[in-house]
Amino acid sequence: MATLIKNAQVLMDHQLVTNDILINDGHIQAIGHRLNEQYGAAEHVICADHHFVSPGLVDVHVHLRDPGQTAKETIATGTLAAAHGGFTTVGAMPNVDPVPDTPQKVAAMVAKNREEAHVHVAQYASITKGRTSEELVDFEGVKRAGAFAVSNDGSGVQTAGTMYQAMCGAAKAGLPLAAHVEDDSLYQGGVMNAGPVAERLGLPGINNVSEAAQVARDVMLAEASGVHYHVCHVSTAESIRVIRDAKRAGINVTCEASPHHLLLTDEDITMDNPMLKMNPPLRSPKDRAALVAGLLDGTIDIIATDHAPHTDAEKQGSMRTAAFGITGIETAFATMYTTFVKTRLMSLDRLIELMSTRPAQLFGLKAAGQLKVGAPADLTIIDLDHEYEIKAEQMLSKGHNSPFIGWHVYGDVLMTLVDGQVVYGKDQQK
Template identity: 85%
Template sequence: MTTLIKNAQIWQQDRLQTNDILIEDGRIKAIGHQLHEQFGPAEHVICADGHFVSPGLVDVHVHLRDPGQTAKETLATGTLAAAHGGFTTIGAMPNVDPVPDTPAKVAKMVARNQQEGHVHVAQYASITEQRTSETLVDFEGIKQAGAFAVSNDGSGVQTAGTMLQAMQGAAKVGLPLAAHVEDDSLYHHGVMNAGPVADRLGLPGINNVSEAAQVARDVMLAEASGVHYHVCHVSTAESLRVIRDAKRAGINVTCEVSPHHLLLSDEDITMDNPMLKMNPPLRSPKDRAAMVAGLLDGTIDMVATDHAPHTDAEKAGSMKTASFGITGIETAFAVMYTTFVKSHLLTLGRLIELMSTRPAQLFGLTDAGQLAVGAPADLAIIDLDHEYEIQAAQMLSKGHNSPFIGRHVYGDVLMTLVDGQKAYGKDQQA
């Protein structure tokens, strides 16, 4: 099966250039002009109409809620939402029921991901049994079963000794360890960032040190163990300072930032609004500015959504009782492109590095994040010029808990191909 994408704008040599892309048997066979003269007519033609064709986006931090929480999301709806957002490879977090904490459970989830996912799904295993215990998983076994990394996302590993042993075990078998950094003894059951906004609204706060203290502990343990230590959803200036210093010291630490921590702060919370409740919370304007600075200076390695769908009932009422988390995989490229590329803070090429190339490279996803001859035909066709409004009715995720609904953006995904096959087209929207 051959497919020709005609009149595509692709990022080459630091600028957009017009090319055609020939796909054969799920991989990119050629990139150039007048390809039909060299290879003959293709069986299927897609006209990109001068729109941007990107390597498929890569998100290493997604909650699919399946198995066990399928009222929120399913493997099918979550991966279709990913394709709608231009993502062709995602990392599925392990806070599901049952937790993938044994080789058998991991192998079962890996098989389902391959059979039922609309995009490629790389599977996390947990760091410890049941994700919150102090008993470590079988690192060799879960890697052989197909896990690409380990994480207890949703919970910080509370004991330093457990974390060191986990890092040693992950390092021995070459698995990245992605940490949700939160010290429970400093958390105090807050629901938003501690500070004047929380005080004014009468809501309990989460202070910065509950995150930064674990980052500081963990980078020392990472240095001792040699593990690839990855900080999930960094949100505080103090955490970023520790990460920057650790990188300068040669410690193998990487980090991600979520779009909402780049675009929003706690000052955007003007009332008790559960749609703005997430963990880590929206921090102060100073913290948000530090995240932007870290993105621009390269301290932050990648953008990841922390896509966390919930039912409408779970996000209703007060921040005191509503669930933590927002969706993001369908809006991430658009809000990032509109905010950072349209304003010339980032080039389009750099944004693609942050949302595709670098996460794939750093997590060993060797077939992802490429638009090159021989690579899998995992691609997104994106209209960069048309302004549109983010609407809940257009979302394909089960969760509509997004603070970006109603925002006007650029960067509309028109089609997503996975292994050369259409995983999403605009005709599939609700």
């Protein structure tokens, strides 16, 4: 059945232009004007009403919590939340139970994702057995089973020898290795960024070097192994400096930043507030400035949310005992668009590159992040002009642990299509 999206604003040669988009058999058949004269009348017509139609957003860092932690999120709820945020492809981290650390477990996860998800799910395998051990997975086996990359996200690989052997194995298998960078010997049980704010609140701090030291170690190992080394949720000025220098040296290193690290600092923590507890933590204004500079100069390759839903009970009480992590997939585009594009710090096409095109390219997701004839009809219709308030009751994730609740933003997702089928429609949620 053919679907025609009429009066869409699409990016062409860095400009928004009005076009119609014809979808057939799940793919984009044509882009242009008066398509019905050439192709005949479509059975289904969607009026975009001159709103922006983007290639579906791509988030390579989400936690779907399924199996094993389904009180927090499920594949179904997490991917519906992704569609609400405009995402049509997500990368599911392996910190679930059981950990996808064998070809058989990865294959089972791939099948479960395919059956239960509302959007495309690319599945990570872990780097090591159980995600926290020193025993490496079968890299070639997990790739054959469907893994698109490997990560121990939530835990840093603690020994250089294990990381080097992992990088060699991942490189041989052709798998990107996405690293949660955290040296446990330097971490010292902190719950927020080390510095004056932590001291004033009487909370234990996490210092910058616990992240940057592993980044510095790993870029040398990446150079020696030839792996595509990807730094997850970079948060410190020192890490940005090391990554920038590594790129200049020709090392195959990429990195992501999460919206919360680009938008907030530890100075936003005015009290013991678990809604602002995450790992890595919100850093200093100096670190945020370095991240923004890295985003604007290309040191930071992509934006990824680190969507980490928790139950309400897990995010209550003190930062000392509450769980690390916030949700982000439903608020990422709007908060980034409002802060960077509306203020003209960044162009719209650059934001789409960071949140769609480039993550798909970096991780070999060949069908994602495109709006062109022949590509899958993974599309998002966004109202760029309407200001709205982010409200917990409008979120489709099980987790409402977001510091952005109450923010007034632009960039309201009206509809998301996956393979030409509507998987989220704002009017359908009323």
